[in-house]
Amino acid sequence: LSDKLDKALHVLKGHGSITEVNVAETLKEVRRALLDADVNFKIAKSFTTKVKEKALGQNVLTTLQPGQLMVKIVKDELTELMGGDAEGINLSGDPSVILMSGLQGSGKTTFSGKLANYLKNKKTKRPLLVACDVYRPAAIDQLHVVGDQIGVEVFSDRGNNDPVAIAKAGIAHAKANGFNVVIIDTAGRLAVDEAMMTEISNIHKATQPQETLFVVDSMTGQDAVNTAKAFNDVLNFDGVILTKLDGDTRGGAAISIKSVVNKPIKFIGTGEKMEAIDVFYPSRMADRILGMGDVVSLVERAQEQFDEVEARKLQKKIAKNQFGFDDFLKQIQQIKKMGNMKDLVGMIPGAGKMMKDIDIDDDAFKGIEAIIHSMTPKERSNPSIINASRKKRVAKGSGTTVQEVNQLLKQFDQMSKMMIMMQGGGGKKMMQLMKN
Numbered sequence: 001l002s003d004k005l006d007k008a009l010h011v012l013k014g015h016g017s018i019t020e021v022n023v024a025e026t027l028k029e030v031r032r033a034l035l036d037a038d039v040n041f042k043i044a045k046s047f048t049t050k051v052k053e054k055a056l057g058q059n060v061l062t063t064l065q066p067g068q069l070m071v072k073i074v075k076d077e078l079t080e081l082m083g084g085d086a087e088g089i090n091l092s093g094d095p096s097v098i099l100m101s102g103l104q105g106s107g108k109t110t111f112s113g114k115l116a117n118y119l120k121n122k123k124t125k126r127p128l129l130v131a132c133d134v135y136r137p138a139a140i141d142q143l144h145v146v147g148d149q150i151g152v153e154v155f156s157d158r159g160n161n162d163p164v165a166i167a168k169a170g171i172a173h174a175k176a177n178g179f180n181v182v183i184i185d186t187a188g189r190l191a192v193d194e195a196m197m198t199e200i201s202n203i204h205k206a207t208q209p210q211e212t213l214f215v216v217d218s219m220t221g222q223d224a225v226n227t228a229k230a231f232n233d234v235l236n237f238d239g240v241i242l243t244k245l246d247g248d249t250r251g252g253a254a255i256s257i258k259s260v261v262n263k264p265i266k267f268i269g270t271g272e273k274m275e276a277i278d279v280f281y282p283s284r285m286a287d288r289i290l291g292m293g294d295v296v297s298l299v300e301r302a303q304e305q306f307d308e309v310e311a312r313k314l315q316k317k318i319a320k321n322q323f324g325f326d327d328f329l330k331q332i333q334q335i336k337k338m339g340n341m342k343d344l345v346g347m348i349p350g351a352g353k354m355m356k357d358i359d360i361d362d363d364a365f366k367g368i369e370a371i372i373h374s375m376t377p378k379e380r381s382n383p384s385i386i387n388a389s390r391k392k393r394v395a396k397g398s399g400t401t402v403q404e405v406n407q408l409l410k411q412f413d414q415m416s417k418m419m420i421m422m423q424g425g426g427g428k429k430m431m432q433l434m435k436n
């Protein structure tokens with residue numbers, strides 16, 4: 001997925017602004033990437049349409065590749081689509097009843113344990129697990145194993161095959177014994193059917209839970225949407241638990257489910273262990289789906305640091321071929337302000353891989369700055385006057401060698417020519433030139 005988006009955003013590179021033409025190509029790829037992540041076709045389509053509207057109105061700062069700006073827009077939209085801030089669980093009841101629903105194998109029993117453990121660790125909560133999967137004796141055993149592991153009591157009734165009665169008895173047991181949270185684990189089936197829906201609906205009516213959670217395996221992709229819809233139609237559940245987000249996961253389910261049932265995703269499961277539970281953060285999920293590392297923070301930092309007025313001035317100078325070492329120095333300072341060089345390069349999509357073997361020194365600019373500082377103002381604005389004796393003086397003053405001075409002058413000359421061609425592209429390009 002990451003590679004695909006890298007490619008998609010590559011299309012935008014070298015273009016000075018986001019235009020109808022270059023955005024279309026990119027969005028086609030973004031859409032394809034979303035479909036690959038199992039996002040529903042209609043949702044992927046409406047998503048890219050929305051992104052396009054936003055993107056076309058954007059003013060592209062010169063330090064930013066339009067592609068990077070696009071990543072930010074795409075990410076922001078994805079985050080919004082998956083819901084705003086993380087939403088907690090309603091624990092207002094006494095006891096608070098939490099009902100698990102979902103297909104067999106989705107991870108209900110495991111998550112029941114994880115949530116009990118999570119709440120227990122909050123100290124003020126004393127959870128009770130209730131075993132309402134009456135169809136397989138092994139299911140009751142499984143919940144007991146989980147309960148033992150985390151030191152949480154499990155209420156079960158092996159002779160009883162009425163889950164509604166067990167759920168009610170469990171709540172009564174909690175009330176009588178000072179438990180303030182009741183987590184009801186239920187039976188699922190391999191696919192949605194009438195009997196399962198009737199049963200979960202009956203348990204729901206009888207227990208009046210503060211929180212009804214729909215547990216779904218994130219690997220199930222497109223099917224997850226239909227299942228979520230079926231359960232929501234019957235239960236009008238409060239939140240979604242996305243399990244098995246460890247391993248080779250398709251985060252796309254998160255987007256689809258959220259947009260179809262419009263219920264928040266509250267927790268994610270990231271492994272079989274009881275500790276493998278995390279609060280759901282839409283922006284982290286967007287990162288994961290985009291597989292883009294920290295491009296977004298690079299874009300944000302650049303936006304903060306870059307002075308657009310300065311950029312316009314520079315562009316004019318370049319156009320008139322008046323770009324001198326003073327301007328160069330300013331550019332270096334601009335780049336340095338944005339942070340650690342290695343970090344910055346690492347944030348550029350695709351560059352992380354490419355640049356792995358190249359050592360980028362944070363001090364890379366030190367020698368260059370020293371040399372420029374040793375030049376007279378005249379020399380800085382008109383480097384062509386720097387003859388052999390001036391070179392010697394500059395080298396001496398900056399503690400470098402004539403060779404190094406020559407190298408910088410050569411690079412600067414090449415760069416100036418390039419700058420004219422690209423009309424004031426960003427720091428990244430300049431860096432690349434300096435490396436060559």
Ligand code: GDP
Nearest residue numbers: 104105106107108109110243244269270271272
């Ligand atoms: P239930 O039928 O809905 O109760 O599902 P279970 O809780 O029994 O889980 C089914 C299988 O998925 C079990 O083997 C669990 O260990 C596994 N499982 C549950 N949640 C996760 C998760 O977040 N990550 C991984 N890797 N496995 C999980």
Ligand code: MG
Nearest residue numbers: 108109133139
């Ligand atoms: Mg189970």
